[in-house]
Amino acid sequence: MDDRERALKQDGYLLGIATLGLVNGMHFSPLYDGAFVLLRPILATLFITSPVVQFYLSSLLLAVGSVLLAGIPAAIFERATGRKESDPTSLAIWLACIGALALPAFGRLFGVI
Structure with a gap:
């Protein structure tokens, strides 16, 4: 039973880590525009020219x-x-x-920044 309790605690932490990573990778992150601008020429050389795919890949890059x-x-x-x-x-x-990394994203999300 001890292993189950430890696994449940770790699952909660991992879920929180993943959630905050996703929040930091969303469009209201202050870093999103810079990541999109920097990633766009790289994606163009890979023949990924769809703006929607570029938006999603920029978000994924920031989250990861x-x-x-x-x-x-x-x-x-x-x-x-x-x-x-x-x-x-x-x-x-x-x-x-x-x-701490996601604080600016929360600030923009709630209109504080």
């Missing part, structure tokens, strides 16, 4: 990039403490970091 970037402090914590696998503490660090 923010999840990867926020995972760096959690990985450093795991390495420093000698842990072999992720536990709720390292996942909480990951969630807090991606929450």
Whole structure:
């Protein structure tokens, strides 16, 4: 039963990480316009010229990039403490970091920024 409880805690953290990554990759993120402008010439060389596909790929790039970037402090914590696998503490660090990255997106979403 202990493994089930640990898995449920980790699932909650992973769901939160994925959700905040998606929020940071949406159109109201301040980084979205820059990512779209930078990605557009690369996609044109790959013969992806549909604007809709370019919008979706820009959003996907931001979402995945923010999840990867926020995972760096959690990985450093795991390495420093000698842990072999992720536990709720390292996942909480990951969630807090991606929450900090998603703050500007929430600000634009709610009209604060």
